[in-house]
Amino acid sequence: MSLTFDGTVLVPVADPDDGERTAAALAPYLSPSSTVLVVNVIEKAGGAPDKASVEQREEYAREIFERARGPLAERAGSVETAVLFGTDVVETIFEAAVDRNADAVVFEPREGRRFVELLTGDVARRLVKEARVPVVALPEDDG
Template structure:
């Protein structure tokens, strides 16, 4: 039986390329009853000065959403977007997932090396390890 998402799924996207790539990888698994919520987390510095203004980051999120929408709207019943704010990206994603009563968090792991993961904390690894809702890692689409 092929995998399909016919409920509500939350899709975190870190940047425009990630959003577009993940949306393209996800689209074949959607059905007309799928509800997709694409989110971008604006990480707050927790008291330290932010690197960019909230307005700049919200504009960046709009670009992410624009690039993610096209492949999703062709297949999903509905596509929503949300900008989330938090000091911990993974916690913020799961808080939103629980708040929106999603069936799963779905993402495509980004390519990185172990050194970068060690320094930055691997969000993909934490999404799977700290899951409070089902998490699906899509196969990487090498295209």
């Protein structure tokens, strides 16, 4: 069975390495008609002071997007980026997917210890359990 994303996919990424890895894992499944929207969610503290300034986080997001564009450049019809702000990362991702009529949210699960996942709310698990659009977890690259 062959899977190809011909429409719009929203790809949440957390850091530059994640952006590059996820883009490389996604690239083989793209076609010239694919639109990839790479997003980085800046989690707002919801009343508490933020850990870093918005400017610092936006600069970090630009670095993420730069690294993600490389593997996608020759495979996707278009690559767009967006910095999203929200107090709930998963909710913010799905709101963006619905607002932008994305056909799917596509991500590569990151390795993590179960204890860390419990503390962070396990975004990957929530993406699947709370899906409002199709969600695709890319297979781990063994190469």
